[in-house]
Amino acid sequence: MELKNITISEIAEELDLSRSTIDRVINNRGSVAEDTKRKVLDYIEKINYKPNKAAMHLAKKTNCTIGLSYYLPEKFAAQIKTGIKDVYEELKAYGLNLIIKEANSAKEQIEQIKEMQNKIDALILSPWEPKKAKSIINELIRKNIPVVTFNRDAPESNRLFYFGCDYIDAGRIAGELIKKITSEPGKIAVISNKDDLVGKKRVEGFRDVLKDSSQQIIGPYTVYDHFGINDAYTQKDINYIKKIINENPDLKAFYVVNQSLYLVAKVVKEMGKKNQINIIGFDLFDNFISFLKEGVIDGLICQEPYSQGYFPIKILFEMLVEDRELKKKEFITRLQVVLKENLHYYHNYHYL
Amino acid sequence: MELKNITISEIAEELDLSRSTIDRVINNRGSVAEDTKRKVLDYIEKINYKPNKAAMHLAKKTNCTIGLSYYLPEKFAAQIKTGIKDVYEELKAYGLNLIIKEANSAKEQIEQIKEMQNKIDALILSPWEPKKAKSIINELIRKNIPVVTFNRDAPESNRLFYFGCDYIDAGRIAGELIKKITSEPGKIAVISNKDDLVGKKRVEGFRDVLKDSSQQIIGPYTVYDHFGINDAYTQKDINYIKKIINENPDLKAFYVVNQSLYLVAKVVKEMGKKNQINIIGFDLFDNFISFLKEGVIDGLICQEPYSQGYFPIKILFEMLVEDRELKKKEFITRLQVVLKENLHYYHNYHYL
DNA sequence: TTGTAGGCGTTATCAC
DNA sequence: GTGATAACGCCTACAA
Numbered sequence: 001m002e003l004k005n006i007t008i009s010e011i012a013e014e015l016d017l018s019r020s021t022i023d024r025v026i027n028n029r030g031s032v033a034e035d036t037k038r039k040v041l042d043y044i045e046k047i048n049y050k051p052n053k054a055a056m057h058l059a060k061k062t063n064c065t066i067g068l069s070y071y072l073p074e075k076f077a078a079q080i081k082t083g084i085k086d087v088y089e090e091l092k093a094y095g096l097n098l099i100i101k102e103a104n105s106a107k108e109q110i111e112q113i114k115e116m117q118n119k120i121d122a123l124i125l126s127p128w129e130p131k132k133a134k135s136i137i138n139e140l141i142r143k144n145i146p147v148v149t150f151n152r153d154a155p156e157s158n159r160l161f162y163f164g165c166d167y168i169d170a171g172r173i174a175g176e177l178i179k180k181i182t183s184e185p186g187k188i189a190v191i192s193n194k195d196d197l198v199g200k201k202r203v204e205g206f207r208d209v210l211k212d213s214s215q216q217i218i219g220p221y222t223v224y225d226h227f228g229i230n231d232a233y234t235q236k237d238i239n240y241i242k243k244i245i246n247e248n249p250d251l252k253a254f255y256v257v258n259q260s261l262y263l264v265a266k267v268v269k270e271m272g273k274k275n276q277i278n279i280i281g282f283d284l285f286d287n288f289i290s291f292l293k294e295g296v297i298d299g300l301i302c303q304e305p306y307s308q309g310y311f312p313i314k315i316l317f318e319m320l321v322e323d324r325e326l327k328k329k330e331f332i333t334r335l336q337v338v339l340k341e342n343l344h345y346y347h348n349y350h351y352l
Numbered sequence: 353m354e355l356k357n358i359t360i361s362e363i364a365e366e367l368d369l370s371r372s373t374i375d376r377v378i379n380n381r382g383s384v385a386e387d388t389k390r391k392v393l394d395y396i397e398k399i400n401y402k403p404n405k406a407a408m409h410l411a412k413k414t415n416c417t418i419g420l421s422y423y424l425p426e427k428f429a430a431q432i433k434t435g436i437k438d439v440y441e442e443l444k445a446y447g448l449n450l451i452i453k454e455a456n457s458a459k460e461q462i463e464q465i466k467e468m469q470n471k472i473d474a475l476i477l478s479p480w481e482p483k484k485a486k487s488i489i490n491e492l493i494r495k496n497i498p499v500v501t502f503n504r505d506a507p508e509s510n511r512l513f514y515f516g517c518d519y520i521d522a523g524r525i526a527g528e529l530i531k532k533i534t535s536e537p538g539k540i541a542v543i544s545n546k547d548d549l550v551g552k553k554r555v556e557g558f559r560d561v562l563k564d565s566s567q568q569i570i571g572p573y574t575v576y577d578h579f580g581i582n583d584a585y586t587q588k589d590i591n592y593i594k595k596i597i598n599e600n601p602d603l604k605a606f607y608v609v610n611q612s613l614y615l616v617a618k619v620v621k622e623m624g625k626k627n628q629i630n631i632i633g634f635d636l637f638d639n640f641i642s643f644l645k646e647g648v649i650d651g652l653i654c655q656e657p658y659s660q661g662y663f664p665i666k667i668l669f670e671m672l673v674e675d676r677e678l679k680k681k682e683f684i685t686r687l688q689v690v691l692k693e694n695l696h697y698y699h700n701y702h703y704l
Numbered sequence: 705t706t707g708t709a710g711g712c713g714t715t716a717t718c719a720c
Numbered sequence: 721g722t723g724a725t726a727a728c729g730c731c732t733a734c735a736a
Contacts, residue, residue, distance in 0.1 A: 007729055018707045023731070033705060053445035054409035055729035058712045062406075093405035163703075169693070176693040180650065183535035209693065298532065311703050334697040337689035341521070341528040341561065345686040351515075351663050359713055370723040375715070383721060407713035410728045 006047050015043060026051070053322065062095030062321045066313060067120035069113050071103040071128040072151065073259065075285050076305055079348070080151075083309025086352045087317075096317055103128070110136060122146045122320060124312050126164075130154040130197075146320070150312045151303075152198070153330075160319075163312040163331040165303040167198050170335050171205025171257075174280050174301050177337060178206075178253050179213055181278055181298055186252035189244050190219035191260055199257040202282065206255055218248065223260035233263050241267040245277070253278040265291040284338060284346050292340055300338045306350045307333055358399050367395060378403070405674065414447030414673045418665060419472035421465050423455040423480040424503065425611065427637050428657055431700070432503075435661025438704045439669075448669055455480070462488060474498045474672060476664050478516075482506040482549075498672070502664045503655075504550070505682075512671075515664040515683040517655040519550050522687050523557025523609075526632050526653050529689060530558075530605050531565055533630055533650055538604035541596050542571035543612055551609040554634065558607060570600065575612035585615050593619040597629070605630040617643040636690060636698050644692055652690040658702045659685055 008026070012019045017036065024030040025040040026049075032040075056062075068084065070077065088098055099116050103109035106128040113123065113136055123140055125147055127133030137147045137157040146160050153162040178188065190206070192199040203220060210217060221244055223237050241264055245251060254277060256264050261281035268277050269291065279297045281288065291297040311331065318324035338346050360378070364371045369388065376382040377392040378401075384392075395401075408414075420436065422429065440450055451468050455461035458480040465475065465488055475492055477499055479485030489499045489509040498512050505514040530540065542558070544551040555572060562569060573596055575589050593616055597603060606629060608616050613633035620629050621643065631649045633640065643649040663683065670676035690698050 057406035059730040173693040341525040411714040
């Protein structure tokens with residue numbers, strides 16, 4: 001793994017050519033005679049020439065502005081931002097700039113993208129409504145602004161790649177976990193919103209894993225998901241959850257695919273049912289933590305918000321300014337089983 | 353987050369000084385009059401000057417050789433090497449060189465370190481015997497060669513930092529998992545080697561979590577751990593495991609802290625006991641995988657071998673050539689609960 | 705089709 | 721104490 005680094009000048013000298021000729025064939029710009037080209041290519045192949053990135057960035061005055069747009073629960077966004085911050089710290093010295101826009105509605109998101117489109121070299125986007133986002137994604141790409149998606153994909157668009165988790169798979173893992181921890185047969189209540197695309201997939205995977213089990217799945221029941229804007233809930237919501245519990249004495253578990261997990265856990269705890277009813281949910285929101293510690297919530301399936309901030313920027317930057325080749329169209333992030341004892345590794349935790 | 357980058361020349365012009373003076377105060381070399389120093393420091397503070405890393409590396413001709421030494425099970429080492437490879441690809445263009453030595457014994461490890469000590473600027477080490485490694489670590493540090501540890505720490509030495517997992521915590525997580533999946537009271541058999549430091553910690557954390565539980569812990573029993581050199585085992589080993597099972601009809605689970613997990617799973621499966629006896633172990637070795645998929649092994653607690661290869665090098669390199677400040681002495685890697693359904697995220701999986 | 709020359713922002717080595 | 725000045729390896733005119 002050690003090797004004196006060879007420079008373009010040295011190659012030029014060796015082959016009795018000028019530096020620019022070498023440069024031309026390496027970066028194939030300008031025209032070069034076929035056999036000098038061959039000669040150079042053979043030689044750089046032989047000596048395994050690797051360009052010096054520092055010199056490259058310096059000479060190019062690399063300057064790359066990446067736009068970021070998302071509309072996500074604020075606590076989740078906060079975790080993503082830590083990853084964004086780290087990669088920015090790492091790469092700004094090499095010319096990375098960021099324009100970050102957080103939307104408060106799907107409509108605003110589209111407006112914000114339009115507004116920034118002339119200032120950016122590429123866009124990293126978590127599209128709230130994939131169907132609607134498709135047209136703007138493709139429009140940007142036609143304008144030669146590459147677009148990648150994260151956290152939520154728009155697979156039908158021409159986005160370069162997606163970086164985020166597989167929500168069906170997330171449901172499968174939750175299913176396996178609930179199967180393992182609920183020993184006796186009984187009912188499992190699913191809490192989900194009809195208009196939540198992500199939640200729908202989480203239910204799909206869950207059902208698939210449990211289809212041959214002795215547990216009976218009931219629901220989905222809808223408890224309003226406040227999207228983290230506030231923790232508001234109504235007495236009606238509470239009564240609704242109580243009703244599910246009271247009407248199903250053999251209820252063994254709640255499977256909650258959205259942030260109403262907080263309220264479900266609260267009600268279960270207050271009814272003193274924590275030892276009879278297991279609860280599994282998703283993602284690590286602050287108000288879930290105490291319930292996990294107390295054993296009201298048994299486990300959470302988490303994505304990697306930090307990575308979702310860090311890697312898309314890093315990969316895209318390297319593609320734009322260092323000709324990194326794209327090896328796959330989908331970077332599927334790990335799904336993690338978070339229990340009480342490993343919780344501290346997932347709550348605002350990262351290495352850099 | 354956008355900002356035109358200011359250069360030393362611009363600062364010099366602004367303050368009516370030469371570039372070299374600015375350079376002197378920024379990198380505090382050479383002597384500078386107290387008040388010009390103040391003036392410069394105030395100004396760079398005000399405009400938030402950040403040096404251009406590309407120019408720095410180019411001018412410095414950064415060249416940093418980091419040595420790596422470990423003596424670890426080969427399959428585990430293979431996963432670490434992926435991380436090493438990635439960070440090498442990323443940083444070699446900025447001047448990183450690596451010398452990697454894999455030992456086949458604790459003794460050979462020490463020899464290899466001594467052999468490379470004149471060629472390296474820093475050492476990254478997974479010390480097989482922390483006590484013995486202490487003296488060589490401190491010796492290197494006296495010679496101004498920084499040493500960091502990974503995977504296995506030598507906390508009593510003067511190593512810069514440790515990057516790896518907390519093995520007691522790993523035991524705790526395993527304990528919680530086993531508590532959740534074994535519903536009825538019964539016995540849990542611990543399999544561990546007496547001379548295995550890591551295993552000892554895994555047992556310690558495990559016992560702590562289960563101390564108030566209704567489960568009775570038996571053992572530790574010792575099954576020879578072949579360290580992954582081969583999968584050899586003897587009929588005696590098999591009989592020993594069988595005996596534990598036969599003598600304890602109320603055995604609910606095996607807790608295996610080393611690679612003999614393979615043999616335990618094999619015997620449990622062959623005795624047709626997979627539905628009565630749960631099995632929990634550590635790390636993701638190839639020969640565990642089919643048992644996890646079949647449900648013989650219920651779960652594994654995994655470290656992050658990829659990160660253990662990637663990050664120590666990255667952090668150390670940045671410290672050495674970019675004056676990164678060290679924020680902590682211990683980077684504790686995440687412990688992950690790996691079940692059948694999320695297994696595919698942990699077996700040779702990474703983003704870059 | 706090929707070569708020359710100057711510059712990118714630092715660092716390092718001289719002089720003054 | 722301070723200021724020129726020449727690298728570092730690559731890119732980009734511009735000239736031949």
